[in-house]
Amino acid sequence: MSLKTWKELPIGCVVSDPGSASEYHTGSWRSQRPTWDNAKCIKCGICYIYCPEGCVQQTEDGFFQADLDYCKGCGICAHECWPRAIKMEEE
Amino acid sequence: MGKRIGMEVAIAVAEAVGLCDIDMAAVYPITPQSHIAEHLSDLVANGEIDAEFVTVESEHSAMSAVIGASGAGARAFTATSSQGLMLMHELLPIASAMRLPICMAIANRAVSGPLNILNDHTDIMPQRDCGWIALFVENGQEAIDLSIQAFKIAEHKDVMLPVCVNIDGFQLTHMVEPFEMPSKEEVDKFLPPFVPHATLHPAKPVTMGAFAMSDYFTEIMKAKDEALKSSKKVILEVWDEWAKLFGRSYKPVETYKADDADVLMLTMGSMGETAQMAIDELRAKGVKAGLVKLRMWRPFPFEEIKAAIKNAKKLIVTDRAITFGGPGGPVFAEIKSAMCTETQRPLIYNYIYGLGGRDVPVGDFVGMFEKVLADTENKAVGTYEFWGVRE
Numbered sequence: 001m002s003l004k005t006w007k008e009l010p011i012g013c014v015v016s017d018p019g020s021a022s023e024y025h026t027g028s029w030r031s032q033r034p035t036w037d038n039a040k041c042i043k044c045g046i047c048y049i050y051c052p053e054g055c056v057q058q059t060e061d062g063f064f065q066a067d068l069d070y071c072k073g074c075g076i077c078a079h080e081c082w083p084r085a086i087k088m089e090e091e
Numbered sequence: 092m093g094k095r096i097g098m099e100v101a102i103a104v105a106e107a108v109g110l111c112d113i114d115m116a117a118v119y120p121i122t123p124q125s126h127i128a129e130h131l132s133d134l135v136a137n138g139e140i141d142a143e144f145v146t147v148e149s150e151h152s153a154m155s156a157v158i159g160a161s162g163a164g165a166r167a168f169t170a171t172s173s174q175g176l177m178l179m180h181e182l183l184p185i186a187s188a189m190r191l192p193i194c195m196a197i198a199n200r201a202v203s204g205p206l207n208i209l210n211d212h213t214d215i216m217p218q219r220d221c222g223w224i225a226l227f228v229e230n231g232q233e234a235i236d237l238s239i240q241a242f243k244i245a246e247h248k249d250v251m252l253p254v255c256v257n258i259d260g261f262q263l264t265h266m267v268e269p270f271e272m273p274s275k276e277e278v279d280k281f282l283p284p285f286v287p288h289a290t291l292h293p294a295k296p297v298t299m300g301a302f303a304m305s306d307y308f309t310e311i312m313k314a315k316d317e318a319l320k321s322s323k324k325v326i327l328e329v330w331d332e333w334a335k336l337f338g339r340s341y342k343p344v345e346t347y348k349a350d351d352a353d354v355l356m357l358t359m360g361s362m363g364e365t366a367q368m369a370i371d372e373l374r375a376k377g378v379k380a381g382l383v384k385l386r387m388w389r390p391f392p393f394e395e396i397k398a399a400i401k402n403a404k405k406l407i408v409t410d411r412a413i414t415f416g417g418p419g420g421p422v423f424a425e426i427k428s429a430m431c432t433e434t435q436r437p438l439i440y441n442y443i444y445g446l447g448g449r450d451v452p453v454g455d456f457v458g459m460f461e462k463v464l465a466d467t468e469n470k471a472v473g474t475y476e477f478w479g480v481r482e
Contacts, residue, residue, distance in 0.1 A: 009314050014288070
């Protein structure tokens, strides 16, 4: 997404394209990323439930992964994962 | 032509707003603004105007309600004073950032503490950097005229900014004055229907007041600054049109016997009329005194101010507020910054006066001139003083 100049901004910065927030990749804020050790994962889905961004997804084999376009690296998934299958790694 | 009537100024402001086809008003009563709230709610309750009057529980809610209504495409009005304006403060930059043409009457009153209900400008000055167009009036006629003009200025497609009209509390709001009230037909001719730049209509969903991080915030602030600066052109156009339609002309900076003056005084608001009497007294004594009245506080009329004061030897800037621990009065600071790059400029003095409703009679203005003229060694240039303070 190319950044607009001040002259190109819509008046009052009105967002006239509904749902366009998805174009903004908040994953760029992240300093740590969650990584799953599938040997420890019991597929309980608690990471999926607790992710405040809704960016943890279940894959076809039943394990989980984060959509790194939107994962801000908050670490809640790793904190809540009681089998300790998720680790936060520095970017 | 409109009718010549006598009326309390606050009531007349509500009447004038009532002529402007407002869709809604949310006004929380506070002295000395309450008569605007009361009379406007009467106009709505009596069916004299077709608008919603939202009875909010605070000024924070009043400003929030007009922001919502304006965002939905309504012509929205509010009014407040002092503590009410302070409570609105959080919302003021949001209204201007969203470019919502809300109009607000402010019955200027001292800010607590201690609690004081009387007039000065300590309520509007902390709102200076909120991105609103801020205009000051000197008498009841101007209060009416600017209350109507405010909608046209705010809603102009090249402006789309909120406007506040500053009316000195009590000294103006509670005076019964004679003036000409425009007719509904005249206002209809002057004021076109409001065409919002965007609305919250569900048929075309938009987001207003969204989030912005460091990658956009600077550009957004720049756009807001440019919008406010360029609003001046539209304000001047609206005043030209008003002069043609109603025969009363308005300028960002008004002058009185200033052209050949050696020593000038600068006022803002209702004190101008008293100061004008002092000028006449001084002129009768042979003192070449003159008056400059600042009507447009934001956007600040740099060029007009420079032109009005540059030829004088001395200038007395009067302020009805103080920036504590700072440069003196806020108007003084502005004038000094406007003139600092000019090679030809007067020696500038500052008196802080009329705080918390303290009366400033004609003799006090004469006294300020005499004190400045007696400063032959220019010792007090660039300093500020609380006029009449008990030592």
